[in-house]
Amino acid sequence: MQFKVLQGYVKHEGALIPKGSFFDAELHEVKGLLSKGFVTKVEPLSELPDEVEVELPSVEEFAKLKADEQKELLQELGIEPASNAEERIQQYTEFYDQADDNEV
CATH class of the missing domain: 3.40.5 (Ribosomal Protein L9; domain 1)
Incomplete structure (x- = not known):
């Protein structure tokens, strides 16, 4: 106990x-x-759920976010955000594709 x-x-x-x-x-x-x-x-504590599932925005939804929202999301994901919008979208796309590959 x-x-x-x-x-x-x-x-x-x-x-x-x-x-x-x-x-x-x-x-x-x-x-x-x-x-x-x-x-x-x-x-x-072992009876608590091990993981909390979070729905990531699609790449298209990410691209529609304001620059500061994109940067904040990337930082939450452990990625140093690029200053350029296209580069941030590329960073997110790579993360998003990798997250899909890791799904069980």
Whole structure:
């Protein structure tokens, strides 16, 4: 089970765990801490979705964006945007084609 420290520090298995941190333990190991409000049980992070699917604009839609919007999107994709519109469209086209190739 996974727990979150709500106040101060909690000592578990010889380690001091600060407020806001998460740790794994068995319920019987932290029963006293739970009853005193030092920790709370949380859902394990492994149950959260691994990836969030995002729909990329088509190359045609990208070309219609304003220059600052194109630059912002390229930066979000980890690409240093070119200053020239045609070059930005080429950068995006290469990324977009590669993203299509990586789809499962």
